[in-house]
Amino acid sequence: MNASLDNSRGNTTVNVLLGVVVIVMLFLLPKFVExxxxxxxxxxxxxxxxxxxxxxxxxxxxxxxxxxxxxxxxxxxxxxxxxxxxxxxxxxxxxxxxxxxxxxxxxxxxxxxxxxxxxxxxxxxxxxxxxxxxxxxxxxxxxxxxxxxxxxxxxxxxxxxxxxxxxxxxxxxxxxxxxxxxxxxxxxxxxxxxxxxxxxxxxxxxxxxxxxxxxxxxxxxxxxxxxxxxxxxxxxxxxxxxxxxxxxxxxxxxxxxxxxxxxxxxxxxxxIFGPVIGALVLVPLSEALRSNLIGESLISSGLVKAESTLGHFLTENLSHAHVLIYGVLVVVVILFMPDGVLGFFKALAAKKRKEAA
Amino acid sequence: MAILEIKHVSKFFGGLAANSDVSFEMAQGMIMGLIGPNGAGKTTLFNCITGYYPPSRGEVVFDGRTMNGLQPDAVCKLGMARTWQKVRPLAKMSVVDNVMVGALCRTNSLKKAREMAMEQVRVVRLEHRADFRAGGLPIGERKKLEVARVLATQPKLLLLDEVMGGLNPAESEEIIQLILDIKRLGITQMVIEHDMKAIMRISDRIVVLNSGEKLAEGLPGEVVSNPEVVAAYLGSE
Known part of the structure; x- marks a missing residue:
């Protein structure tokens, strides 16, 4: 019943295999990614x-x-x-x-x-x-x-x-x-x-x-x-x-x-994996906001015209507000996922399993 | 030889004497009842004995060693363990993990600790709850968990602070049986309890505290018929 202490030994083999695959892929990544x-x-x-x-x-x-x-x-x-x-x-x-x-x-x-x-x-x-x-x-x-x-x-x-x-x-x-x-x-x-x-x-x-x-x-x-x-x-x-x-x-x-x-x-x-998930969420999020990836991609995909009011807002205003957005998102996560992203999905999975049973 | 000697223990908080010149002895294997009205200084005395408060005056001698100046963890390692009036489950850990924390005071091996813990979990009859989160247990089972956890530290002397508080009669009866079981294991116990019927049944001797002072000591029968004790509980005429 305790998520933080390993009581379930059933999935251990699967988890270890999965871990090995991920590690090998991470070691090979620089060979493929230019x-x-x-x-x-x-x-x-x-x-x-x-x-x-x-x-x-x-x-x-x-x-x-x-x-x-x-x-x-x-x-x-x-x-x-x-x-x-x-x-x-x-x-x-x-x-x-x-x-x-x-x-x-x-x-x-x-x-x-x-x-x-x-x-x-x-x-x-x-x-x-x-x-x-x-x-x-x-x-x-x-x-x-x-x-x-x-x-x-x-x-x-x-x-x-x-x-x-x-x-x-x-x-x-x-x-x-x-x-x-x-x-x-x-x-x-x-x-x-x-x-x-x-x-x-x-x-x-x-x-x-x-x-x-x-x-x-x-x-x-x-x-x-x-x-x-x-x-x-x-x-x-x-x-x-x-x-x-x-x-x-x-x-x-x-x-x-x-x-x-x-x-x-x-x-x-x-x-163990909470901080891993945290870093995987926060680093890309902060980078995306900093370089205004969302706004840029909306404009370059043609969904929003660059010279429209919204386009102007996205390029001029939003890009300067990345710290603010970052802060708001963090507050939202803390409010709605008090156990963190990992805890949230674990609870969700447990709920699903309960409903299935 | 007395396993515990309390010699002229006083504890002052500012000008307030929570304990004042309390002395008594406990023999090996006995159950000592500690009673008194609210605010009599029972829990303070527990805290002085187990190292949470240094006594302002006096000395606590356990198993021939003075406890003065020792921290609670050292006191526990020497074989004196206590439970808490307000139960303190390690809420996010499972029942067996809670008890393992106690067992790890005696062993470094998790495997050994788990075996020792399961043994104590069985003693308090919580085996069906072993993998439950401690925070989710009802009060009766929390009290049992508290007892299993201290038993796992392999104490020679156990101090139980109101283990029956807030329990229904059936649950209290289970705890009474548990205390008598523990006595059969040869563990000396000091029990704070408000339920007079229960304390009369289980105690070999009783100490009565009132306003921080020892009012009376004796066999259960002697203590209840002591007019001073009656006056302290019901008010004098």
Whole structure:
């Protein structure tokens, strides 16, 4: 009866097969897809899945709603970039340093902020992320301040003298993103199917009850935050390398923290695939609105004349209102699908099955 | 030897003494009834014993060890577990998963924990509900779930806070039988209860609290005939 804990073993084989097929197809995709724009969208989706799934371990499973995850994202992005640009340390070493830095910071923040519960924890998490943003902005000697850090060149990845990749196209980023996605999904699965998952969910459902059942709240909340921070940092490192430029107002912004939470809320929190669905919905939606795909396609298909009032509205007004539309759509989803898109369709399927029975 | 010794425990909230100089002992295997009018400090005493509140004064000794300064999780690991007056099911988890959380306090293996949990689910006779969401259970079954979950932590001493509150007579009777079953397993119990008939039946001894102080202690028969106890419950003449 519990969707978040695997009780039904009946469809496992089918699901595993389906998963393998999807993974193989994703690995083969760059061989067939020439469009750099399509790859760009896929890479953004991957980064968003990793961000969302990382948050999901803390927010979805453990019930600790951090709205300051940009701190860990920025920690990964800045550590990798600073080591590469200022110390000439290649990013595949730098991202480990980023993960370690995020973990250390997370444990420090956690041991302080987890004394607070509910909304107070949310506020504290926002405050901490703001501290990092303002620090990065003002420590000009270390972080380049508001100017940000621009990649001049990513060194080619070589193993034993042979060049694996020179990061010249989007393809290496695509594969890196895909591997990170598989890693976080595996990590989430492992968490869910272990003692950790049970303890995390017990803490989410009722902290006092969990405490009375022998669960050390400090240890397990910090464990959840630690895992979450490590993978968020990974997403941050990949983002920085892919986009090639970071500054405090992008990788350490409150906006980023909120969008991380949104991925999970839209997709469905506390499930392995919720954030995947969330990213699959939000990234294309935001891209379509930003580039005014809907308006353009209506006009180019001849349904609406470009010089008509509606056409004018679509090209001139609507394209500037993409953030507004995005916001409205998010509110609609939250209002009508409180368990997220995944939860909504699961409930729908369950209802259908009930009617059929 | 006493399994639990409560030595001069006081708990102040600001100027209010919720517990004041409460002392008593519990012998291994007994059922101790803890009664008193509303606001007498029964639940506060539970919270002091199990580590939710540090006692302002006094000491709680369980199994020869002082509990002062220990957190609830450590207290539970040492073998003292409590239920809650207001039931706290882990609503989105299934019944057996709820009980597994308790069992995981003693084992790291999910498989082992599931076996241990099913055993306790059978003890409280909820096996037909094992895969139901805990949040969807009616109150009577929630109370049983609460008991199964603490039993899974393998306690030596169980503190039950109004497990019969809000139940109909048939459900109460089931809980009474359950408490007596648990006694047969050799687990010591302290029971807070408002239903006087029930508490008289199951308790080996009774402690009466009133305004935070211990008013009386003794066999059930002695306690009900104590004029001070009668006055506390019904008002004096």
């Amino acid at each position: 469009s750099t724009y399509a790859l760009h969208i896929m890479i953004l989706i991957f980064i968003n899945i990793v961000m969302g799934s990382s948050w999901n371990i803390l927010g979805g499973y453990t019930g600790q709603y951090s709205v300051g995850h940009s701190a860990y994202f920025g920690m990964g992005a800045y550590t990798t970039m600073m080591l590469m640009q200022f110390r000439q340390i290649p990013p595949w070493y730098g991202l480990w340093a980023g993960m370690l830095a995020a973990l250390v910071i997370a444990l420090i923040i956690g041991s302080i902020c987890f004394r607070l519960r509910g909304p107070y924890f949310v506020l504290a998490s926002i405050a901490v992320a703001e501290i990092f943003r303002v620090s990065a902005l003002n420590l000009k000697d270390v972080t380049n301040g508001a100017e940000g850090i621009l990649i001049t060149e990513i060194p080619p990845l070589t193993i034993g003298g042979t060049v694996i990749t020179d990061f010249a196209s989007k393809v290496p980023f695509y594969y890196t993103g895909l591997v990170f996605v598989l890693l976080i999904i595996l990590a989430t699965w492992l968490v869910q199917h272990s003692k950790l998952g049970y303890f995390f969910q017990a803490i989410r459902e009722d902290q006092d009850a969990a405490h009375s059942l022998g669960i050390n709240l400090t240890i397990y909340k910090n464990a959840a935050l630690g895992i979450s921070a490590i993978f968020t940092s990974l997403a941050g490192s990949l983002y920085a390398l892919y986009v090639g430029f970071i500054d405090p107002s992008t990788v350490l912004s409150l906006e980023l923290s909120v969008s991380i939470v949104l991925i999970c809320i839209i997709g469905g929190i506390g499930t």
